Amino acid sequence: MMTKSSEVGSRGRHEALGLGLSLGLALLLLPVWAWAQEGAAAVDYRAFPGIGSRVAVWIVAQIHLYFAAFVLGVPIFAVTVEFIGTRTKDPRFDQLAHDFTKLMSVAFSTTATFGAVLVFFLFGLYPKFMNFLASLFFPTMVIYVLLFFGEGFTLYLYYYGWEAMRQRKGLHLGLGCLLNVFGIALMVVSNSWATFMMTPPTGVADQGAGLGLWTLVNNYAWMPINIHRLLANVAFGGAIAAAYAAFRFLAAKTEEQRARYDWMGYIGNFIGIGALIPLPFAGYYLAREIYAYNEQMGISMMGGVFSWLFIIQAVLIGVLFLAANYYLWLGMERIPGAERYRGWIKFLLFVLTVCFAVWMTPHSLVASLEEARKMGGAHHPLLGVLGVMSAKNTAVNLMILTTFLSFMLYKRANKVPTVPWAKLGNAVEALIFGLAAAIVIFYGVYGYFVPAVVRVGFSVYQVGAVLFTLIAITVIDIFLLKGARVLGAIEWGRIPERAQYALFLLALSFTWLMGLMGYVRSGLRMDWHVYGVMRDTSPDAFTPTLGFATNIVSITVIIFLGLITFIFWLGSLEEETLEAEQELDKDLKEAFRPTLRPHPAAGNPGSGAEG
Structure with missing residues (x-):
C-alpha cells in the first residue's frame, strides 16, 4: 500500500509545479514591463493591441475574480465540514473536507x-490612475501582499498537514480558521479599492489622503459589498464543488465512487443554495446604500441603462432556483419514504x-412604434404592473x-416524528409558512x-417575515425530528444521472451571474475612474452596450x-497516479526483499535415501 509520505510527495509535486509556473510567469513578465516603463515617456494610458486596454483588463480581472471567489468560498465550508466530522466521528465528513480542500489547492x-497578470495590465495600461490609487491606498496594498503570503503558506500547511495532524484535530482546525481569516481579510481589503472607485467619500478631490485611510476604506458601498461578496463566494464555491462532484459521478466506475460523489x-448543492437564499437580501442592502449615496446612480442601476440587465439577472436567478429544486426532487428518489411527498412537487x-x-x-417593453401605439405607451396594459418592484x-x-x-420535505423524506407533540409541531410550522406567504x-x-x-420600506417587512420563517422552522424541526423513526437509510449513488446536469447548470448560472453583476457595479461609474473625482479620458471612456457586455462576460465564463474543467481532469489524473504509485510501491518492496537461499537439511552424514 502507498505510504503517506509518497502520497503527499505526489501532491506536492503537482502544487510545486503550479506555484513554480505562477512565479515563473511573474519573473518573465517583470523585466518586460520594467523595460517598457523605462523606455517610454510618461503617459496616462497605453493601448493593448487588438482588443483594447479595457477589454484586456476586463477579461483578466473577471477570470481572476472567478478563481478568487472559489478559493475564498471553499475553505469556509471545508473547515465547517471538517469540524462536523470531528464532532460526530464520521470519517465521511473528514474525507469530504479533504476533497474540497484539494480542489482549492489546485486552483x-x-x-x-491571473492576479499577477492583472497587476501588470493595470499598472502598464492605466499608469496615471493606478498611481493615484496607490497614493491613497498604498498601506493597504502592503497589507494585501502580506495577507496573500499568509494565505498561501497556511493553505499548504492545512492541506499537506492533513494526515500528520489527524491526531491533533484542534491544531488542524485552527489552521483552517486562520486560512479563512486570511482569505476574508484579502477580500475586505481589495473591496475597499473597488468600492472607493464607485462611492468615494466627500472631499477626496480636495484633500486626497488627508481624509484618513479609514475614511477612504469605509465608504458607502464597502460593508454592503463585503457581505454580498462573502455570501456570493460561498454560494459560488459550493456550486463549483457540486459541479466537480457531478463530473466525478458521471465518470465513476464503481458503486462506491458513485455514492461518494x-x-x-x-x-x-446544499451549501450553494444555503448561501443563495439570503443573497437577495444582501443585494437589497447594497442597492439601498447606492441609492443613499447618489440617487442618479441608483436610478441608472434599476431604471436606466442597466435595467434590462436585471431582467437577465432575474432569468439566471430563476434558473438557479428551478435547478436547485429539481435536484432536490430527483434526490428524493434515493430516499425510502419520499414517495409520501411526491404529490407536493407539482404545486x-x-x-x-x-x-x-x-x-x-420587464416594466417597459422593447416595441416598434406601431406596437407602442396599440399598447398606449411603452408599458403593456396587463403585464406592465408585474414589472415594478412590488411584484x-x-x-x-x-x-x-x-x-x-x-428542502424541508427532502429532509423529512425518510423520517417520521415520534415526539408527543408532533401534530402540534407540524401545525405550527404550516401556520408559520402560511402567515409568511400572506405577509409577503x-x-x-x-x-x-x-x-x-x-413602498421601498415594505420590502423590509417581507424580508423579515421570510427570515423569521427560515429560522423558526429550522429550530422547531431540530426538536421535532429528534429521535424520529427512520424509514430507511439514504441510498447514496442511486440518483438519476440527469440530476448531475442540474448541478452543471447551477455552476454555469452562478458564474455568468457573477460576471454580469460585476459589469453593473463597474458600469455605474459611467465615464469615471473614481466617480466624481477622477474622470476616465481614455478611448474606452463610455459605457459598453448590454450586448457587448454580455458577449465579453460570456467569453470569460x-x-x-x-x-x-481542466483542473477537474487533473484531479482525476492525480488519483490514477496515486493508484499507479501504489502498484509501484508493491513492486519495489518485492524487488528489494532479501532473497532467501535454501540450506541443506541437517542430518547424519551416512544417512540418505536408498533406492
Whole structure:
C-alpha cells in the first residue's frame, strides 16, 4: 500500500509545479514591463493591441475574480465540514473536507497567476490612475501582499498537514480558521479599492489622503459589498464543488465512487443554495446604500441603462432556483419514504414557475412604434404592473419560501416524528409558512397603493417575515425530528444521472451571474475612474452596450469553465497516479526483499535415501 509520505510527495509535486509556473510567469513578465516603463515617456494610458486596454483588463480581472471567489468560498465550508466530522466521528465528513480542500489547492496557483497578470495590465495600461490609487491606498496594498503570503503558506500547511495532524484535530482546525481569516481579510481589503472607485467619500478631490485611510476604506458601498461578496463566494464555491462532484459521478466506475460523489454533490448543492437564499437580501442592502449615496446612480442601476440587465439577472436567478429544486426532487428518489411527498412537487413547481414569470417580466417593453401605439405607451396594459418592484419582491420572497419548503420535505423524506407533540409541531410550522406567504403577498399588493418612498420600506417587512420563517422552522424541526423513526437509510449513488446536469447548470448560472453583476457595479461609474473625482479620458471612456457586455462576460465564463474543467481532469489524473504509485510501491518492496537461499537439511552424514 502507498505510504503517506509518497502520497503527499505526489501532491506536492503537482502544487510545486503550479506555484513554480505562477512565479515563473511573474519573473518573465517583470523585466518586460520594467523595460517598457523605462523606455517610454510618461503617459496616462497605453493601448493593448487588438482588443483594447479595457477589454484586456476586463477579461483578466473577471477570470481572476472567478478563481478568487472559489478559493475564498471553499475553505469556509471545508473547515465547517471538517469540524462536523470531528464532532460526530464520521470519517465521511473528514474525507469530504479533504476533497474540497484539494480542489482549492489546485486552483490557488491559477488564481495567483491571473492576479499577477492583472497587476501588470493595470499598472502598464492605466499608469496615471493606478498611481493615484496607490497614493491613497498604498498601506493597504502592503497589507494585501502580506495577507496573500499568509494565505498561501497556511493553505499548504492545512492541506499537506492533513494526515500528520489527524491526531491533533484542534491544531488542524485552527489552521483552517486562520486560512479563512486570511482569505476574508484579502477580500475586505481589495473591496475597499473597488468600492472607493464607485462611492468615494466627500472631499477626496480636495484633500486626497488627508481624509484618513479609514475614511477612504469605509465608504458607502464597502460593508454592503463585503457581505454580498462573502455570501456570493460561498454560494459560488459550493456550486463549483457540486459541479466537480457531478463530473466525478458521471465518470465513476464503481458503486462506491458513485455514492461518494453523489453525497459530495448533495453537500455542495446544499451549501450553494444555503448561501443563495439570503443573497437577495444582501443585494437589497447594497442597492439601498447606492441609492443613499447618489440617487442618479441608483436610478441608472434599476431604471436606466442597466435595467434590462436585471431582467437577465432575474432569468439566471430563476434558473438557479428551478435547478436547485429539481435536484432536490430527483434526490428524493434515493430516499425510502419520499414517495409520501411526491404529490407536493407539482404545486411547488407551479408556484416557482409563476413567480419566475413575474420576476422576469420587464416594466417597459422593447416595441416598434406601431406596437407602442396599440399598447398606449411603452408599458403593456396587463403585464406592465408585474414589472415594478412590488411584484418582483413578492415573487423572489415566495421563491425562497418554496425552495425552503422543498428542502424541508427532502429532509423529512425518510423520517417520521415520534415526539408527543408532533401534530402540534407540524401545525405550527404550516401556520408559520402560511402567515409568511400572506405577509409577503399582502405588502406586495398594498405597495401599488402607496408612494414609492413607502413602498421601498415594505420590502423590509417581507424580508423579515421570510427570515423569521427560515429560522423558526429550522429550530422547531431540530426538536421535532429528534429521535424520529427512520424509514430507511439514504441510498447514496442511486440518483438519476440527469440530476448531475442540474448541478452543471447551477455552476454555469452562478458564474455568468457573477460576471454580469460585476459589469453593473463597474458600469455605474459611467465615464469615471473614481466617480466624481477622477474622470476616465481614455478611448474606452463610455459605457459598453448590454450586448457587448454580455458577449465579453460570456467569453470569460467559457474560459473559466474550460480552465476549471481542466483542473477537474487533473484531479482525476492525480488519483490514477496515486493508484499507479501504489502498484509501484508493491513492486519495489518485492524487488528489494532479501532473497532467501535454501540450506541443506541437517542430518547424519551416512544417512540418505536408498533406492
